Amino acid sequence: MAFKRIISTLLVKDGMVVKSYGYRSWRPAGKLRSALQNLDRWQTDEILVIDISRRAGLDPEVLRDITSAGISTPLVYGGGIRTEEDIHRLLDVGCDRMVLESLALDEPDRIHEMANLVGSQALIGSLPFVTTPQGIHLWQDAARGVGEILSHYESLPLSEILLIDAAHEGFAGKGHAAIESCIDTFPGSKGIIWFGGLDESIATRLLRHHRTVAVAFGNVNFERELRVPATRKSILEREGSSLRRTRIR
Amino acid sequence: MINVKVINYGGGNTGSLVTAFKKIDINLTVAKHEADLMTADLLVLPGVGSAKSALFSLEKDGWLPVLQARHEAQKPILGVCLGAQMMFEYLHEAQKPGLGWLHGEVRPFTAEPYFNNGWCHLEWSAFESIGLSRGLKPTDTFYFNHQFYQPVDPAARVVAIADMPETPALFLRNHLCGIQFHPEKSQHAGALILRNLIADYYGL
Numbered sequence: 535m536a537f538k539r540i541i542s543t544l545l546v547k548d549g550m551v552v553k554s555y556g557y558r559s560w561r562p563a564g565k566l567r568s569a570l571q572n573l574d575r576w577q578t579d580e581i582l583v584i585d586i587s588r589r590a591g592l593d594p595e596v597l598r599d600i601t602s603a604g605i606s607t608p609l610v611y612g613g614g615i616r617t618e619e620d621i622h623r624l625l626d627v628g629c630d631r632m633v634l635e636s637l638a639l640d641e642p643d644r645i646h647e648m649a650n651l652v653g654s655q656a657l658i659g660s661l662p663f664v665t666t667p668q669g670i671h672l673w674q675d676a677a678r679g680v681g682e683i684l685s686h687y688e689s690l691p692l693s694e695i696l697l698i699d700a701a702h703e704g705f706a707g708k709g710h711a712a713i714e715s716c717i718d719t720f721p722g723s724k725g726i727i728w729f730g731g732l733d734e735s736i737a738t739r740l741l742r743h744h745r746t747v748a749v750a751f752g753n754v755n756f757e758r759e760l761r762v763p764a765t766r767k768s769i770l771e772r773e774g775s776s777l778r779r780t781r782i783r
Numbered sequence: 784m785i786n787v788k789v790i791n792y793g794g795g796n797t798g799s800l801v802t803a804f805k806k807i808d809i810n811l812t813v814a815k816h817e818a819d820l821m822t823a824d825l826l827v828l829p830g831v832g833s834a835k836s837a838l839f840s841l842e843k844d845g846w847l848p849v850l851q852a853r854h855e856a857q858k859p860i861l862g863v864c865l866g867a868q869m870m871f872e873y874l875h876e877a878q879k880p881g882l883g884w885l886h887g888e889v890r891p892f893t894a895e896p897y898f899n900n901g902w903c904h905l906e907w908s909a910f911e912s913i914g915l916s917r918g919l920k921p922t923d924t925f926y927f928n929h930q931f932y933q934p935v936d937p938a939a940r941v942v943a944i945a946d947m948p949e950t951p952a953l954f955l956r957n958h959l960c961g962i963q964f965h966p967e968k969s970q971h972a973g974a975l976i977l978r979n980l981i982a983d984y985y986g987l
Contacts, residue, residue: 535946536901536927577970579902604802608926608968625831628799630928630968631900653833653865653876655898655930693898693930725896747901778902778924781971 537778538741539579539748540766542755543729544569546585546613549595553753554586555704557662557673563756566596570603573755576762577780578607582696582729582750584633585613592620601627612660612696621652633696635660638687639672645690654691658727661687662698665712673700680713681720688722694747695724702731704753710736717743734765738772785987788814788823790850792840795829795866796967803967807978817849824987826853830865834889834931835877837865847882854884857958859985867954867961868933876931884959887934899927903945903964905952910940914983915953915976923972925952925964933963955984 545554551569552560612633637644638659662673672678702708709731725747737749791797791813804811869881873888902924939956966973
């Protein structure tokens with residue numbers, strides 16, 4: 535079995551990397567190209583770039599930055615993917631896998647088409663959720679419960695599910711408390727990537743869950759120089775056997 | 784200077800391969816004409832995507848006859864991931880024959896999680912006597928991203944195995960080399976494998 539992964543997430547808005555807080559407010563955090571190169575040098579397991587600009591189509595500036603960064607770390611991209619042409623462009627610039635949300639939620643036939651093009655190993659379904667008095671449901675849509683969506687995703691050719699605690703995204707140590715306690719009651723067996731509000735303690739706990747394939751950190755990557763290898767070291771000390779060891783040069 | 788070409792048939796991560804070869808001081812360029820495939824010292828057959836789509840594109844773009852000619856001339860060909868899988872007789876995913884250079888059928892994983900996505904160790908076989916693992920440490924890991932796995936052709940040497948069962952990670956057969964993982968996305972360890980393969984196995 536592959537090792538579980540610690541993913542470094544870069545949220546991009548209008549071409550710039552941003553620190554995000556609950557998907558509601560953002561602060562500039564630097565240039566994408568240099569952020570990618572830093573993460574590559576620190577040998578993070580995988581880099582997840584999510585363009586949250588909500589623009590129509592892929593941002594050519596972002597694609598140029600990815601190309602020019604010249605990284606040799608696996609790269610996952612999400613945000614604004616709509617067409618087969620988008621998939622080809624992402625492969626061309628060096629993306630290995632794609633995160634799909636709108637299409638996965640509402641246009642399942644398109645997911646099958648994309649799987650025919652790129653293979654389901656390259657497709658990840660995104661599920662941003664919030665916890666309210668109505669329960670745990672899709673972010674901005676209280677009528678769609680997480681259990682229903684997980685069941686729907688199980689029927690699609692997706693390899694993994696990106697479970698995003700949208701309200702706590704950006705607030706380390708606050709994420710996933712409610713869903714963690716009931717994840718086993720939801721249907722499905724696809725691997726889960728946890729993102730939003732993680733700290734080292736929560737991440738370590740989540741890594742022990744049998745469905746966990748990865749934990750993803752966002753804002754904390756920018757707290758200080760070499761935070762990424764420091765986080766890895768800390769989690770390795772707590773949960774070493776399921777993670778790979780890296781040699782930073 | 785070594786002349787290394789990659790086929791861009793729309794199903795491969797050519798950009799990442801160009802970057803990876805640049806890191807080992809090799810100028811990998813995209814083949815534009817059929818003649819490029821015959822004159823290259825090494826040809827890279829990449830693959831990220833579905834087998835059906837990849838085989839369709841290779842056929843549609845007219846690459847198949849010259850690929851076959853290069854194979855029959857026993858000139859070095861490196862297949863990466865799907866590029867390696869396409870060398871076999873039959874691809875279950877596409878429900879059609881592959882290039883037929885190696886015996887066996889590429890099949891899907893049949894047990895959960897049905898995918899091998901992420902970093903794995905390699906176990907080096909007794910065939911590893913040509914220096915491919917030179918400079919690597921036992922703790923080094925390699926990035927895999929696939930849901931179908933290669934069979935073992937008795938005529939090929941399986942040099943490395945991933946620690947998921949029955950998953951050859953690197954095989955050699957004369958001028959052919961197939962790598963199931965992505966050396967171009969395996970950071971420093973992947974670059975070492977590429978360097979060793981080109982220098983020590985192909986002698987380029």
